[in-house]
Amino acid sequence: MARITLENLKKYYGKVKAVDDVNFVVSDKEFVVFLGPSGCGKTTTLRCIAGLEGVTAGNVYFDDKVVNQLSPADRNIAMVFQFYALYPHLNAYRNIMFPLKAERMSASEIKKKINWVAELLKIEGILNRKMSELPDGDKQKVALARAIVRSPQVLLLDEPLSALDEKYREQMRMEFLKIQKSLSVTTVYVTHDQREAMTLADRIVVMKDGKIVEAGAPEELYEKPQNLFTGYFIGSPGMNFIECRLDSGGGVLAGEKLSLQFESFLQKKIEGFASDEFIFGIRPEYLFFRKKADNAGNVFQVKVVNVETIQQMRYGNFYIGENLYKCRIDDGEDISGMEGYVSADGEKILFYNPESGEIL
Amino acid sequence: MTLKDQARYEQKEKWIKYVFLWPTLAILLFLIAYPFIMLIFYSFTNFSAMRPANFKFVGLQNYKNIITDTYSWERFIFTFKYVILAVSIQFVLGVFIAFLLQREFIGREAIFTIVLMPMMLCPVVVGLYWQLMFNTEWGIVNYFVHNVFGFKQVEWLGNPRVSIWSTVIADTWMWTPFMVLLASAAFSSIPKYLYEAASVDRASGWFKFTNITLPLSAPILVLAVIFRLMDTIKQFDLIYTLTAGGPGDATQTVSFALYKTAFQYFYTGEGSAWAFILLIIIIGLSSILIKLLNYLSERSQ
Numbered sequence: 001m002a003r004i005t006l007e008n009l010k011k012y013y014g015k016v017k018a019v020d021d022v023n024f025v026v027s028d029k030e031f032v033v034f035l036g037p038s039g040c041g042k043t044t045t046l047r048c049i050a051g052l053e054g055v056t057a058g059n060v061y062f063d064d065k066v067v068n069q070l071s072p073a074d075r076n077i078a079m080v081f082q083f084y085a086l087y088p089h090l091n092a093y094r095n096i097m098f099p100l101k102a103e104r105m106s107a108s109e110i111k112k113k114i115n116w117v118a119e120l121l122k123i124e125g126i127l128n129r130k131m132s133e134l135p136d137g138d139k140q141k142v143a144l145a146r147a148i149v150r151s152p153q154v155l156l157l158d159e160p161l162s163a164l165d166e167k168y169r170e171q172m173r174m175e176f177l178k179i180q181k182s183l184s185v186t187t188v189y190v191t192h193d194q195r196e197a198m199t200l201a202d203r204i205v206v207m208k209d210g211k212i213v214e215a216g217a218p219e220e221l222y223e224k225p226q227n228l229f230t231g232y233f234i235g236s237p238g239m240n241f242i243e244c245r246l247d248s249g250g251g252v253l254a255g256e257k258l259s260l261q262f263e264s265f266l267q268k269k270i271e272g273f274a275s276d277e278f279i280f281g282i283r284p285e286y287l288f289f290r291k292k293a294d295n296a297g298n299v300f301q302v303k304v305v306n307v308e309t310i311q312q313m314r315y316g317n318f319y320i321g322e323n324l325y326k327c328r329i330d331d332g333e334d335i336s337g338m339e340g341y342v343s344a345d346g347e348k349i350l351f352y353n354p355e356s357g358e359i360l
Numbered sequence: 361m362t363l364k365d366q367a368r369y370e371q372k373e374k375w376i377k378y379v380f381l382w383p384t385l386a387i388l389l390f391l392i393a394y395p396f397i398m399l400i401f402y403s404f405t406n407f408s409a410m411r412p413a414n415f416k417f418v419g420l421q422n423y424k425n426i427i428t429d430t431y432s433w434e435r436f437i438f439t440f441k442y443v444i445l446a447v448s449i450q451f452v453l454g455v456f457i458a459f460l461l462q463r464e465f466i467g468r469e470a471i472f473t474i475v476l477m478p479m480m481l482c483p484v485v486v487g488l489y490w491q492l493m494f495n496t497e498w499g500i501v502n503y504f505v506h507n508v509f510g511f512k513q514v515e516w517l518g519n520p521r522v523s524i525w526s527t528v529i530a531d532t533w534m535w536t537p538f539m540v541l542l543a544s545a546a547f548s549s550i551p552k553y554l555y556e557a558a559s560v561d562r563a564s565g566w567f568k569f570t571n572i573t574l575p576l577s578a579p580i581l582v583l584a585v586i587f588r589l590m591d592t593i594k595q596f597d598l599i600y601t602l603t604a605g606g607p608g609d610a611t612q613t614v615s616f617a618l619y620k621t622a623f624q625y626f627y628t629g630e631g632s633a634w635a636f637i638l639l640i641i642i643i644g645l646s647s648i649l650i651k652l653l654n655y656l657s658e659r660s661q
Contacts, residue, residue, distance in 0.1 A: 072556075072559045079557065081557060083551065085554050085557035087554065087571065089576065098571070102567055
């Protein structure tokens, strides 16, 4: 088992800064998910940890040891790849055996190990099957079995579910979680799917343009993103961000009058911020549609253009100015085209600096 | 379009299909099927192209002549040795060079192009060049053997025991590039992440080569061997210009015997029998290898 430390990690391809000064510590036995859009540097970071890529500058530590110069083979890691990377001419058993065979382990020991991992992943029934005969979900299980069979100190997963059908993904997510907890192996998992990150991670690292935007527990990042990008990227649908201006009467949202109830904690949030302009952020789940303005606070008038369902929740789309936003609809009624009011849960409102994108 | 229109259109379509098909079919029939049938027919006669008017059926006499003649057996044995030596050396060399050319280095493209060049030459020219280079007195090969390394001069083309190697060397020089080309294509079609997975799993370079590279490129490599086998068995032009079948009969392949019988002695009937036997051998060998190919490509899917 190991703690992974990334210290001023940089990886440049010519002028492209794939990883640009990343500092992070993955604690021993922790499940960390690197999340971000494609090209954000998350996979490159993982490959630097694996040793599949050399680093341009900075250090990768396993515990207190710098591993920059070590080959992947010498790092005692295991990796699961997006496209399984199984050897197509070998059956499942032989694929799982591969790393053990490369270690010149004895036949009886190999057998014991494979039986153990097969039982753990419930793949006893497919050990003799050829790769071409297996459905994608089982292929990835075999790949996972191959990765964990020799008890590595670090488990690295590079978008392991993105090639799978939706129905396998759900199942495999649970499998990963179970395995990681039962083996308590330090795990780094790369994905662009925020839902995967939310269900799996002890901590999520959000990356963009080669830099870490924010890192934290999933609930933290969801409830209180420290950064506009995180709020937009995590959650489906993403957070509403509305340009906001303060005047004597209260808040003005993108030119529309908003009667913000300036409860003390809201006041506190924007206290000390020099400008009157900021960004008003609220998750659609905490923005409720009402036909009548039944309560006084934090309400503004909107027209719902249509209704959509995202993960069993109904959302109404509305415009403020040019921009589209979402609010939550609790009853089953079709309110497309209807005028009404949305009220925000005051505790959930966040304010951001429009310049830096950071929370106030 | 109504249903009726469509039916008429389809009818027309059917008709036009044959218009495109027939010319090709006719050419194929004329150039392949007809000569082939005539070949089998002549192989049972004592037909000679020198006196086409009078010939008679001789039954299996031509085949009997070939099979009972020690000269023929020597031709088969030489061809067998030649093919096995040339193709296996080309295969090993080709795979090795392709393997070396897999890694990135400066000038890789240039070297690749140079390596492929011999294949683009005409076999007759290759034969003539090697004949010059193999010259005992002033050939470049013996210059190195004798003047540079100090060994005795080798009679590359004059000694029957050496001349088989001369033919193998010339053919290998010319056709190893073909193996390099196909092996390179096969190697670069193997996804990189398999190697990455293997290096994470602590596999050695040799382990990767035998467990990933070879099995996954096997179908294309076997295909390359099939091409080379078929081509080498019927080898004629290169040997004709290099050794002219000599010294004596030493480097005469089956094709060479065929050529001599049919076009020097003008025993067209017996020549046809030679050709038919050669064809059967090639078809037999190829079908065994194609079975192997199918097995391998199924396995690596």
